[in-house]
Amino acid sequence: MFLQASAAINQEDYSPYPNKLMMLLDIMDNLPRLRLSEAHFKLILWLLNQCGVTHVPNYSEFRRMQKGLDNRCGSEPQMFKSVFNNHFYVNDPKEAIKRNFANPHVASHMNFYPEVTTGPISEVWQCERWKEFDPSEHTPMYSMNGKQFYIEEVAILKDGKLVIPVSWIKRNGELCADSHLVTTDENGRWIRHLEDIIIVPSSSFQYNYLDLMASRQGELIPWKDPQVVQEMPYQARKLVPEGYDLYDVYLSTWFDDVSGNQSKQYNKHFVGYAANTNLPGQLLQQEFFVEYMSNSQHASSLEQLSAIKDMVKETQTNPILCYNASTGRMCGVRIHISVLPADNPQQAEEASHMGGNANCLCRKCNVSSSLAAMESQNGYHSLFTHVSSIARSASETRERLEAQLEAAIIGAKTTVKTLQTETGTKDKITQYWIDRLLAKRKEMKKDKKKKDDITADLRKWFAEEPGDKMNPLLDISGLDPTQDTPVEILHTILLGIVKYVWYMFHTSLNDEQKNLFVVRLQSADLDGLAVPPLRAAYIMQYRQNLIGKHFKTLMQTMVFHVHDLVTPDQFELIKAVGDLSALLWVSEINNLDQFLDDLEILIGNALDAFAMVDPCKIINKVKLHLLPHLPSDIKRFGPAVRNSTEIFECFNAIFRMCSVYSNHRAPSRDIARKFASMSRMKHIVSGGFWFEDGIWRQASSKVREVLVIDPIVQRHLGWRPYQIQTGEMKPLARAKTIPQRWTDTKASSVIPDMTWPFWDENHTVVAQSGDVCKKGSWVVVRLDGSAEFHIGRIVELLSASVAANGPSHIPASLITIEKFSLGDTRHPDFDMPVLYKPEDKLYMSVETKSVQFRLSVQHDCRIHNCQPLGSKRVVQERIMTENTISTMVHANDTNFIVNMHGLHNAALVRQLLPRHLTVPIQKHEDREAWHKEQAIKVRHLLVDKRKEKARKSKETRANNKQKKADREVEMASARQQNAQVEEDSEGDSQAEESTVDLDTDSDSEAEMDTHSRKCQRRK
Ligand SMILES: [Zn+2]
């Protein structure tokens, strides 16, 4: 066979690949961001042949080799048929989890236990969500060198005490068991002390239940009260073979409709990905960890989720058996779905909700924005709040859907509608059955059967029909789609409230104001914001079609450039939205309680600012009402940015390319296969294990080192080795490096007696936070061991010039900072901390490691009235043109503002500055009273609107009636005339033809045109 032949020729071991060339070709063919078409690939093979490379496979040989690898260490998509008879293919999430465990790079990062911590919160397992699961649904054991300590089993501690662990929990990083003590009474009977929970570190455990029973030679434990102990050994122990560990993994699943075309023509696919949330959030922001599940042009997300639900559920009784590469031991794994990130319409669908346009607009609670609800002032106020007592729940939704089905069975069509509009609960799968039931009933009525008999027959038929009768997500233990669809910040904040603000702003500007804003925005100092370069003119030109990244920049910079362009209310709104957003992109929360308090104030301010500008917006836009739900989501799932769907949206680009290069005959299968092939390659080269010939194998070291040493492969696979050298300076290009005398540097004013004579300027320096800072960057500096900090602007990055001769000892690199003083009070308009230059210019020269992090600082153009008086020549095609554009000229270089809307390092800035400079200030003292005042306004507006609508529709009805009457009169007279004409000249075809000609519409005209052109060509 070809494989062995090639392998034999090659001296080096590239197993499982036959040789190096095959490995490289397989990597190239499976690069996620660089998809190759069949034609491209054949061209590469041709090129290799032309260059005289030996052992170049032909195309089909290569595909055969890949297929062989898929069989050995990959997986094959599975076909499913949905309840609506749609066919689609799924890449089993169980296989993805199996690969996670069998990959040493991934397995070592997984966490299996909920954590209670007093430190910063950054991961979902540190929050409430994981703790909501029953202890039996978390990893129920701790494994010590192959000895498993399960919950609900007696174990012996090192000090000889007996305990029964109730739950395994990490406490500040250390794994502990919340346990009950077990003692014996005077009669030798064993007593479980349920009254007290004692916390036992995992390191204190010595013998497990099996050891205990072995020592008792099988003699049963004489419990004093057998009712309070569960059956031992613990049931879950029996789910896996003896000696195997047992773990629980929580998946997040993401679904959306994505176009499978590169062009603008929409080609809708429902696509689903998953992520293993036992991995740290930081890793989950990388494409490497996104797992493709399924796609279909026909089956909706709920139909696909139904298949996935079954796969996941199966693991509860039949755990996946995996090799855990981090422990080197076999284990069983159960999967749960714990969170459903997606955009708002998708999340509403997953929560069996009608969506944001319904009267009951919220998928998470039963608040209503109907006019009836608005009648009471409390109704309006409730839209600003999160009230847990009116939260929806999976069981409530199930009951509502059952009521709708029941109404359909008895044929009450209008009742179904009322039930749906009154609750906002509507489900795609249930609706399918409702429609079938109603249609069937109509059909059955024709047989003249009794009503009750029809109902009984229908009920029987419905019960016997196979498949899901409602949303499959309502049937997953531990999952409540109404609550586990956390508010997602990309769609709710950037493409939601920031977009509203932007729309409100740009539609109020005239052309001159637009130009002024463009000049101002272009002059914004982006250093310290970690955003891509800004094209203000482009943003204004395409203001209606901006995407997430534009809104991300606008939300952090806009507030400094809108003075004299907006009303005071609009300014307050821009400010409030910027203040709020900065907290939502924080990935680590230091003090959760304080954070949530702050967040609540900022959400309140943002909503009130919206209500001030347009009080009706509150009842029209569900994205505004969702904001008050954010704090409880953060409490449950951790920082909001952890549930951002940005990474999944990015992954869509890979999906799209797979779709474009499939032959479109079986897109669901072909795309699933391609993703399976990509995962397989990733698994092999990143050192994952697979089971073959009775052992767990790994690729040879030659294959594994490709990912470690080859930056090209690393880059294309999205593999980012984390290595930053803090304090390191990057030199300027050699041509730009001109040594300068120490006496010419600014640093010499601070250190006059430097002996090293010549110094070089450098390009960048890496701060302690990993930020890359350059000349002009605003940074925070802290001297070794000192609590005191300074904020300033980098003016010099100096390193001793080794080209010149100097004393033998080379001094350390130095950074010169132009120091600014932090104001004691906040800026009167922005409420942000201010910086001003001290009277006498103050430099400080520090070592590179003193630079802590970069921050965003903006000039105070508002108070100092900076004008667009400068001009700059425009560069086109890298050439300086004659054209110029205006630029801002700052009135001074002394007054600056710390940009509290910046997302980058937002948490660090807030930790650093005195609290009184950053604490949020609530705008309305008594918000409820203020909302009630606004409610009256809204009601008047709504009533007026309703009256206006009624008046208009009355007018339209009258108009239509009049038109109809007129038409009838016309037709009657036409009929009369026709009758007259027919009588006058029978069969005058010439006349008829001419009328047809007059009626010719543009289409047939065009047709005639082509026809005549064709005729001419023929001539
Ligand atoms: Zn709500």
Ligand SMILES: [Zn+2]
């Ligand atoms: Zn300015």
